[in-house]
Amino acid sequence: MVGPARIATRRTRVPVYAFRAEPGVPQVWVMRFDEAALTEVGAHAHEFPGIAYFEAGGGALRLGDRRERIGAGCGYLIRPGEVIAAEDAAALAGAGGWGLYFTPEVLGATDLADGGPADRRLRWRIHPLLRAFADDGPSGFVVPREDRRLWAGYLGTIEREMHERPAGYQYSVPAVLVLLLVAVSRLRAAAATPGRSDSLVDAVLDVIEQRYRGPYSLVDVAGELSFSPGHLTTEMRERTGRTVQEWITERRLIDARRLLAETDLPVAEIGRRCGYEDPGYFARVFRKVHGVPPRDWRADAG
Known part of the structure; x- marks a missing residue:
């Protein structure tokens, strides 16, 4: 080029x-x-x-x-x-x-x-x-x-x-x-032709995109799409390499990282905006994925 x-x-x-x-x-x-x-x-x-x-x-x-x-x-x-x-x-x-x-x-x-x-x-x-x-x-x-x-x-x-x-x-x-x-x-x-391509992954990610800020889980996604939680987990793992819950977490943490980097909001408030009512649980999930708690990640990002 x-x-x-x-x-x-x-x-x-x-x-x-x-x-x-x-x-x-x-x-x-x-x-x-x-x-x-x-x-x-x-x-x-x-x-x-x-x-x-x-x-x-x-x-x-x-x-x-x-x-x-x-x-x-x-x-x-x-x-x-x-x-x-x-x-x-x-x-x-x-x-x-x-x-x-x-x-x-x-x-x-x-x-x-x-x-x-x-x-x-x-x-x-x-x-x-x-x-x-x-x-x-x-x-x-x-x-x-x-x-x-x-x-x-x-x-x-x-x-x-x-x-x-x-x-x-x-x-x-x-x-x-x-x-x-x-x-x-x-x-x-x-x-677009209705029904073309693999619509299940798109449907799951669309639902997550609409609901991730609230107390939403695999059971809720499965119920909305009329699948059993076990079947939906298996299908998503086979098609994407991740479970539904891992995709929910991924979407929440994308937003969390953005808010940590771009705002001065308290960490607990960021957690609430991203679907984590319990600040301690938010910190544990964030640390499990990123290796550091949210406050340390924010300091490094700044």
């Missing part, structure tokens, strides 16, 4: 690209797919999510084991770790392609960037704008004709803001990125 200095690579079977963080600079980058860039980069993958969008038709793209013929208004999610390659770089360059790349930190989802790729993808299921990059559904979507000029405008704005870095670009770039990701989410929702 050709790009600014903040893009670094490490060599595996194919190059895998990672953002090199630049203090105070949003980890967002837009590139145009010209023939030189497409020829030079070859097959590669990213540690971060991205979107490829084409204003016109021409050429084809390899995404994992799929070959996608490019049409006008076609867009594709580029999921972390997925190998991407151009077929017929000259034809693809004529399709007016854009590449948009970013990290979860830009969306304020710092905690969701932690962990290995498999763990990260499961965590992303709880974020409405990252969920599309975590599932195994189709990666393609088509932007309606009446919205294509708007999409080109969004991408051009991010490109210009990141290149020129005018006053306030740290705020404008994430804002435009959110507009694009909301548009992707709406397009995919409109095109």
Whole structure:
């Protein structure tokens, strides 16, 4: 991948690209797919999510084991770790392609960037704008004709803001990125087929997302989804490597870490806001997961 200095690579079977963080600079980058860039980069993958969008038709793209013929208004999610390659770089360059790349930190989802790729993808299921990059559904979507000029405008704005870095670009770039990701989410929702893919994990995580701040447990989740607690535990462990209760704890502690780092709220109040009425129990759960009590974690984070 050709790009600014903040893009670094490490060599595996194919190059895998990672953002090199630049203090105070949003980890967002837009590139145009010209023939030189497409020829030079070859097959590669990213540690971060991205979107490829084409204003016109021409050429084809390899995404994992799929070959996608490019049409006008076609867009594709580029999921972390997925190998991407151009077929017929000259034809693809004529399709007016854009590449948009970013990290979860830009969306304020710092905690969701932690962990290995498999763990990260499961965590992303709880974020409405990252969920599309975590599932195994189709990666393609088509932007309606009446919205294509708007999409080109969004991408051009991010490109210009990141290149020129005018006053306030740290705020404008994430804002435009959110507009694009909301548009992707709406397009995919409109095109979704009911019952497609593994809906159980999504259903469990949706319920947890809605209820984790209260006194909620495996029994409550199972009852809401009409499963026995034992069966639901087995299914979730087989599909995700974690139990329902572990996912509840994970979601609560994501919020707890955010509140510890970003607010001056008392630890007991943070525990209550995250579903732990007993401050002592909150401290024990936090220490079991992180190795230190909440107060010490807050001091280190500060």
